[in-house]
Amino acid sequence: MTTMTKSHMVVAQNASGRSMNVPIYRFKGAVPGPTVYIQSSIHGAEVQGNVVIYQLIQALKEQDVAGEIILVPNCNPIGTNIKAGEYTLGRFDPVNGTNWNRGYFFDEEKVYAFADTVNENDDISTIRDDFLTYWAECIAEKLASPWGLGLAQQLNLKLQQLAVNADFVLDLHNGPVSTRHVYIPEYAKDSATLFNFPHCIFIPNKFAGALDEATFCPWWTLQDALSARFGRSIQFGIEAFTLEMGSQEVIQFSEGKVDAKSILTYLTAKNALPHSSLAPAAMKRVGVMLKDYKTLFTQWGGMVEYCVKPGDWVKRGETIARVLNIDELDTEAGCFAVEAPCDLIPMLHFPSASVLSGTQLFKVFTNYFTLTE
Amino acid sequence: MTTMTKSHMVVAQNASGRSMNVPIYRFKGAVPGPTVYIQSSIHGAEVQGNVVIYQLIQALKEQDVAGEIILVPNCNPIGTNIKAGEYTLGRFDPVNGTNWNRGYFFDEEKVYAFADTVNENDDISTIRDDFLTYWAECIAEKLASPWGLGLAQQLNLKLQQLAVNADFVLDLHNGPVSTRHVYIPEYAKDSATLFNFPHCIFIPNKFAGALDEATFCPWWTLQDALSARFGRSIQFGIEAFTLEMGSQEVIQFSEGKVDAKSILTYLTAKNALPHSSLAPAAMKRVGVMLKDYKTLFTQWGGMVEYCVKPGDWVKRGETIARVLNIDELDTEAGCFAVEAPCDLIPMLHFPSASVLSGTQLFKVFTNYFTLTE
Amino acid sequence: MTTMTKSHMVVAQNASGRSMNVPIYRFKGAVPGPTVYIQSSIHGAEVQGNVVIYQLIQALKEQDVAGEIILVPNCNPIGTNIKAGEYTLGRFDPVNGTNWNRGYFFDEEKVYAFADTVNENDDISTIRDDFLTYWAECIAEKLASPWGLGLAQQLNLKLQQLAVNADFVLDLHNGPVSTRHVYIPEYAKDSATLFNFPHCIFIPNKFAGALDEATFCPWWTLQDALSARFGRSIQFGIEAFTLEMGSQEVIQFSEGKVDAKSILTYLTAKNALPHSSLAPAAMKRVGVMLKDYKTLFTQWGGMVEYCVKPGDWVKRGETIARVLNIDELDTEAGCFAVEAPCDLIPMLHFPSASVLSGTQLFKVFTNYFTLTE
Amino acid sequence: MTTMTKSHMVVAQNASGRSMNVPIYRFKGAVPGPTVYIQSSIHGAEVQGNVVIYQLIQALKEQDVAGEIILVPNCNPIGTNIKAGEYTLGRFDPVNGTNWNRGYFFDEEKVYAFADTVNENDDISTIRDDFLTYWAECIAEKLASPWGLGLAQQLNLKLQQLAVNADFVLDLHNGPVSTRHVYIPEYAKDSATLFNFPHCIFIPNKFAGALDEATFCPWWTLQDALSARFGRSIQFGIEAFTLEMGSQEVIQFSEGKVDAKSILTYLTAKNALPHSSLAPAAMKRVGVMLKDYKTLFTQWGGMVEYCVKPGDWVKRGETIARVLNIDELDTEAGCFAVEAPCDLIPMLHFPSASVLSGTQLFKVFTNYFTLTE
Known part of the structure; x- marks a missing residue:
């Protein structure tokens, strides 16, 4: 029978000296199966994932699990609780600007060092188990740095320790004002159609600090190293995704049920x-390569009406935004339009009408292609 | 012929020593008529009023004006430009928390002192002109305080100097997530139906620092003092309103046209x-007395789905919000409903799902009544 | 024998739904005596009071107490933990700008209502006990407002419930960059010399929301009402003070010992x-009436060197600040001096060199007088 | 004769649509000589450099210059003007956390591409001029990215365009609470003793986005590539430094004069x-290699007294900080000491007593060595 347990893990201490912890829900099946790790709200304002985990828990309580599913909602108790005005300043450490999702561990050299110790005759599950042990040690060693580590990195590494044994890692995020989309490592592109996500971004083996990358980069690197060395394809089947569940600052229970079903569909597969x-x-479902997933920055400051919605199919030349210039309300320059520079599908736009020059106005699919009709 | 002029007024200096100014647009008619003052964005995130002024200017360029209409968009250049995360921290001075809309001038004693100087035979327009002069001096004197004044108060008083001669003052605001509503002094309740606002809040002669109050409180107090003294009703016909044009952080040009039409309708009347x-x-149109315009504060912290929209007519007992408790996702306590304590119409709700105890969850009409069907 | 107990009181819930509590240390003597209430850090960046309470606790563990001493360090767990950059945004609620020290309860009408019930023959301790009971009920009723209350007010009222029975209330604060000074109600002016504070500000019976005022205003109002009614002086001997223990953002253990001794001296008396x-x-010791405790606001923005230190005796015309104008470094206007407008003693100055117009540059004693040589 | 000119360059637009500019002061000598570029306050709270530039200008007005000296005070008009509480939130873009000093341009591959075009017979000044032209084009091309760039990067690149022709680049910064120290590229280590800085950090040819690195990395890389290719040492003599002029949030005119003299001494040499x-x-003067310049992070949260000052020579085991634990004021755990893990010299410490786990408590020299006695 599947058992459900709940525990808490301390991830930080605040200025009052109080421990700050995250809740951990585990469903452990009676039969063997994969290990799954799902977390939400590493960015504090991106809260819909918490509802998704709530709905996942309701669903998992009603059925059997094979292997283990670990769920960590609200995994950043600091970022969740920094208000600046009515909104949540949840994207970065307010002390130093560090993005809460850039401090996970990866070190290419350490993967290569491990790869050198593998024998051609080792079977894949042995390699896998050895690497799991090795990698967990690497993370523990990093966490034990003699001079210490920054808050975001400490938090990230403690979460990564929970996720390190997982076959499948899902990190639940939101965009600012956003439609649903998912980041998928190129080697796992077949999994794009196992979720019910309309928009898929395929990313290369490049580490920028996020949890999905920190999960798949070591395995991908190891696969490539061993495949090259042994002259045959070696695959471990580890997959990790960042799922963008719509807009930040909002929760919706009914949508959360839909989102949960999408994840349960993947887990079924x-x-x-x-x-x-x-x-x-x-x-x-449409897909895009990361290099074609563009950010449109402004060259100007002003007040903006967003004229297209995330998910809209926009033709080159269509008005995507209209800008008000407060000092020219009486002239032609009082208002101007921003046009789509090419055919595109916006995934998200900036959540405020007030925009400085250099603002990420839209992130958009260009050169996108159809995955399923 | 109506003439349009544009100028700028310095209202502050920033830490670089640079002057910060506001644009002033004036339409001056060839024929006499009332003076109208309209400003927007004293709260920096409340930007729709800027579009409304843009649409007003487009409309006014096409017609004649009697008297003068003064328009000051984006009247708070400091508050407009403080970002905290992606949103605008526009409600209060980030240095000290002072609400940008609480530092206008009013002093009841000074009104009474003036009232004592009025002769029973003075005609109303003489009293009016004398009081205008007197009150402008009071504001100038305040602004010249020998030890200086705080930033918000300096800003407010400089704007008030622009508005002091106006017969009609409109201060354009937004709520967090909000439907359109308007604050109306009780003595001008007949004007409620001159706008196209569905929701009207009638407020007493009480000063809390805002521009509308700072405009009508002196006249109202003077009216009452003279009416009592001379035993007949004395009215100056000065009116001032705070207009809440929907939600903050958003501009919409088409809605701005509708909003402008509503204001032009009032100006026509x-x-x-x-x-x-x-x-x-x-x-x-429905109305409510200020005492029945209630704020519902939370007793708990958590993540909230808002289940009713601003403007909805809600029955007592209906679910207005649903709250997620991150530590109890596996139990009955994982989610609970907040119910309407009485029949109500929400005007606005908090714009973030993440809520501490003591948060203004909703502001609602209770005991509301119909003005027009 | 004196007994020491420690407990915690929940004062809020954060967005994760977690309870936030304050520690309460109580020393209860075996013999009767006054009740003393001491709290610190209602403004989150004002932390020296926490060390003072630490040193008080060390001293109280070594001696007997008559009556009871209640100590609440770090009494604002929300304000203590909001970082904005490296500093603590501790003065106001980051959601709405509400000063954390303005929501305590006082209602003059309710005092008069009570005063009307007092009989001329009632002895003073009976009046006192009855009023304590009555006032505690008033606070409880406020806290139970059917539509709820804001976060700061909830926090304030819960703390006030701890303080309501106290004869002596000390609220420990800090200035920005500040020397030690104390606020004293005029009627308790003799207590100015019972502390070792060099600077004393005498304040009238006027409520602006702070804890010291919320403590002494009801008693002062009651005293005045009963004294007037019965034609004789009635005194309850309740005293409350705001103690400013130097600069914010800093703790010093050795200074804390000195500060603790100053408080112990008062408690001895x-x-x-x-x-x-x-x-x-x-x-x-020098004193000043509140009306002569002036705030010097800037009329300009720029970068400032503070040329006098809090506590300095400054003559009229002396340079108290020097301002840099970034756009005029090559001209005479590159730098100008701010002069003392009269003889003064600065108590505090703004803690940043970067200053907008309307900044509280200095708060200063003027027309000060000697209390003790 | 040396001529002084002043101009302004637009670097951004704010949400009101207003241009934000930086002042540029240029001293151009009648005789040839090096080009020098000096800027200050890229981090908005680090303001002492503005005074240093003021003092430099006063000194330069009194003497002849060979070549050109370009001075850009207050080079970040956005970062200078973001207040969060009384302090300046000047280290990163408040919208997205981007450090204002990490977006300058460098691309190793582009240097190698250039190096491949150099002929062995080209004289060094030709190579230099060609590379200057080439590199300026690279920066211009980056700045003209078709989808735009973020605000910090736009700002950085526009400043870099001013600096690109300079032989000597000085970027004036401050630490939080800090003593004076300077970052020096290893290849220019002889210049360490040309300033009057007591503490020197020697850094390798590694780019992390800052202006000093963006200045010397291309030349260093080019030097190494050409030296390797031609088998002889090729040096261009370009130098760039980050100068840390004490503590942030403070200006001091007299110290600025000392700092200016230190820079003038270098320029003389x-x-x-x-x-x-x-x-x-x-x-x-003492020096340290970057790898031995350590950051001590906390493992705990609490309130901290800093027991050593920046610049102190501290022995292993000495108490460098004392921490208060608010919940244990009555026990042994109420206070504990942090000890120096080895002999060290702190350069800076965190500027607030309130500290979360993972805070940069101190940055310290370890394994330091004497440069001059």
Whole structure:
């Protein structure tokens, strides 16, 4: 029988000296199966994932699990609780600007060092187990740095320790004003159609500090190193995704149920839910390579109306924003339009009408392609 | 012919020593008429009023004005430009928390002192002119305080000097997530139906620092003092309103046109637009006395889905919010509902799902009544 | 024997739904005596009071207490933990700008209502006990407001409930860059020399929301009402002070010991420490009436060197600040001096060189007088 | 004769649509000589450099210059003007946390591409001029990115365009609470003793985004590439430094004069001031390699007294900080000491007593060595 347990892990101490902890929910199946790790709200204002985990828990309480599913909602108790005005200043450490999602561990050299110790005859599950042990030690060693580490990095590494054994890692995020989209490592592109996400971004083996990268980069690097060395394809089947569940600062229980179903569908395909018969929805899915996922920055400051919605299919030349210039309300220059520089699908736009020069106005798909109709 | 002029007024200096100014647009008619003062964005994140002024200017360029209309968009250049995360920290001075809309001048004793100087035979326009002069001097004297004044107060008083001669003052605001509503002094309640606002809040002669109050409190106090003294009703016809044009952090040009029309309708009724034939829309309008305009504060912290929209008519007992408790996702306590304590119409709700105890969750009409069907 | 107990009181819940509490240390003597309430850090960046309470606790552990001493360090767990950059944004609620020290309860009408119920023959201790009960009920009723209350007010009222029975209330604060000074109600002016504070500000019976005022205003108002009614002086001997223990953002253990001794000296004089022989230090003390405690605001923005230190005796015309104008470094206007407009003693100055127009540059004693040489 | 000119360069637009500019002061000598670029306050709270530039200008007005000296005070008009509480939130873009000093341009591959085009017979000044032209084009191309760039990067690149022709680049910074220290590229280590800085940090050819690195990395990389290729040492003599002029949030005119003299001494040695006879002060200078410049992070949260001052020589085991634990004021755990883990010299410490876990408590020299006695 599947058992559910709940515990808490201390991840920081505040200025009052109080411990700050995260809740950990675990569903452990009676039968073997994959290990799944799901967390939400590493960026404090991105809260919909917490509802998704709530809905996942409701669903998992009703069925058997194979292997183990670990769920960590609200995984950043500091970022969740910094208000600046009515909104949550949840994207970075307010002390120093450090993005809460850039301090996970990866070190290419350490992967290569491990790869050198592998024998051609080692079977894949042995390599895998050895690397798991090795990598957990690397993380523990980093966390034990003699002069200490910054707050975001400490938090990230403690969460990474929870995720290190997982076969499948899902990090639940939101965009500012956003439609649903998912980041997928290129080697796992077949999994794009196992979720019910309409927009898929395929990313290369490049580490920038996030949890999904910190999860798949070591395995990807190891796969490539061993495949090259042994002259045959070696795959470990570890997958990690960043799922963007709509807009920040908002929760919606009914949407959370839809989101949870999308995740349960993936887990079904990955054999974590032996009695589930969920299958991916028949739906339009489009994909884009990361290099074609563009950020449109402003060259000007002003007040902006966003004229297209995330998810809209926009043609080159269409007005995507209209800008007000407060000092020219009586002239032609009082208002001007921003046009789409090419065909595009906006995934998200800036959440405020007030915009300085150099603002990320939109992030958009260009050169996108159809995955499923 | 109506002439349009534009100028700028310095209202502050920043830490670089640079002057910060506000744009002033004036339409001066060839024929006499009332003086109208309209400003927007004293709270920096409340930007829709800037678009409304833009649309007003487009409309005023096409017609004649009687008297003068003064428009000051973006009247708080400091508050508009303080970002904290992606949003605008526009409600208060970030240095000391002072609300940008609480430092206008009013002093009841000074009104009484003036009232004592009025002769029973003085005609109303003489009293009016004398008081205008007197009150302008009071404001100038305050602004010249020998030890200086705080930034918000300096800003407020400089704006008030622009507004002091006005017969009609409109201060354009927004709520957090909000429907359109307007604050109206009780003595001018007939003007409630001259705008196209569905929701009207009637406020007493009480000063809390805002521009509308700073405008009508002196006249109201003077009216009452003279009426009592001379045993007959004395009215000056000065009116001032705070107009809440929907939600903060958003501009919409098309809605701004609708909002502008609502204001032009009022100005038509007040004889500022001699050739305009705009008449108030036939629409449902409800009113509430300020004492029945309630703020619902939370007793708990958590993550909230807002289940009713501003403007909805809600029955007692209906679920207005649903709260997620991150540490109890596996139990009955994982989620609970907040119910309407009585029949109500929410005007606005908090703009973030993340809520501490003591948060203004909703502001609502209770005991509301119908003004027009 | 004196007993020490420690407990915690929940004062808020954060957005994670976690309770936030304050520590309460109580020393209860075996013999009767006054009740003393001491709190620190209602403004989150003003932390020296926490060390003072630490040093008080060390001293109180070594001696007997008469009555009870209640100590609440770090009494604002929200304000203490809001960082904005490296500093603590501790003066106001970051959501709405509400000063954390303005929401305590006082209602003059309710005091008069009570005063009307007092009989001329009631002895003073009966009046006192009855009023304590009555006032505690008033606070409880406020706290139970059916639509709820804001976060700062909830926090304030819960702390006020701890303080309501106290004869002597000390609220420990800091200035920005500041020398030690104390606020004293005019009627308790004799207590100015019972502390070892060099600077004393005498304040009238006027409520602006702070804890000291919320403590003494009701008693002062009651005293005045009963004295007037019965034609004789009625005194309850309740005293409350705001103690400014130097600069914010800094703790110093050795200074904390000095500060603690100053407080213990006062408590000795008030018979709370039966075996203590501490007597006030022979030292220079100067006083000022609140109306002569001036804030010097800037009319300009720029970068400032503060040329006098808090506590300095400054003559009219002396340079108190020097201002840099970034755009005029090559001209005479590159730098100018701010002169003292009269003889003064600065108590504090702004803690940053970067100053907008309307900044509180200095707060200063003018027309000060000597209390002790 | 040396001529002084002043101009302004637009670097951004704010949300009101207003241009934000930086002042540029240029001293151009009648005789040839090096080009010098000096800027200050890229981090908005680090303001002492503005006074240093003021003092430099006063000194330069009195003497002849060879070549050109370009001075840009207050080079970040956005960062200078973001207040969060009384302090300046000047280290990073408040919208997204981007450090204002990490967006300058460098691209190793582009240097190698240039190096490949150099002929062995080209004389060094030709190579230099060609590279200057080439590199300026690279920066211009980056700045013209078709989808735009973020605000910090736009600002950085515009400043870098001013600095690109300079032989000597000085970027004036401050630490939080800090003593004076300077970052020096290892290849220019002889210049360490040309300033009057007591503490010198030697850094390798590694780019992390700052202006000093963006200045010397291309030349260093080019030197190494050409030296390797041609088998002889090739040096261009370009130098760039980050100078830390004490503590942030403070200006001091007299100290600024001392700082200016230190810089003028360096410029004298570099032949920019033909009539100056300034020579480096005889003083103790210590150096450290970057790898031995350690950051001590906390593992705990609490309130901290800093027990050693920046610049102190501290022995292993000495108490460097004392921490208060608010919940244990009555026990042994109420206070504990942090000890120096080795012999060290603190350069700076955190500027607030309130500290979360993972805070940069101190940055310290370890394994330091004497440069001059």
